[in-house]
Amino acid sequence: MIVIFVDNIEDFASFLEKRIMNEIYYEFKELKPDNDLSRELKIEIILHFLSKVEEFLILYETKIEMERLKTENKSTKDHVIAELQRIFNQVDSSINLVKGKIREIYLSYSS
Numbered sequence: 001m002i003v004i005f006v007d008n009i010e011d012f013a014s015f016l017e018k019r020i021m022n023e024i025y026y027e028f029k030e031l032k033p034d035n036d037l038s039r040e041l042k043i044e045i046i047l048h049f050l051s052k053v054e055e056f057l058i059l060y061e062t063k064i065e066m067e068r069l070k071t072e073n074k075s076t077k078d079h080v081i082a083e084l085q086r087i088f089n090q091v092d093s094s095i096n097l098v099k100g101k102i103r104e105i106y107l108s109y110s111s
Helices: 009-014 075-091
Strands: 002-005 023-031 040-053 056-069 096-099
Touching: 009 056, 009 075, 023 075, 040 075, 075 096
Parallel strands: 002 056, 023 096
Antiparallel strands: 023 040, 040 056
16 A cells, blocks of 8 residues: 655645545544643644555545644534535535544464
8 A cells, every 4th residue: 555645635635536435534633732731732633535546555645733722622623524524525525524544454374
């Protein structure tokens, strides 16, 4: 598998036509602040999808950083995902955002 990390969301969206499925997977990662007294948290939203060139699977990935107050509830994340879904619908209405991860698993055995 080849992984291509795309630095910005606009370039990421330009590769969507290469995807092999209608799902774009997303995950949230909270970044631990250096100072726990801060009222703000940094959150990364990681987006990825699969494409295929000849026999190779290609994982396209990007991340978006956002800040939120520690006192905010999860509806902020839901709002961001709804906004991303709206943007992707403008590119292609068949695209679905799915909470999850794409990971490659290697299996080996000996006889």
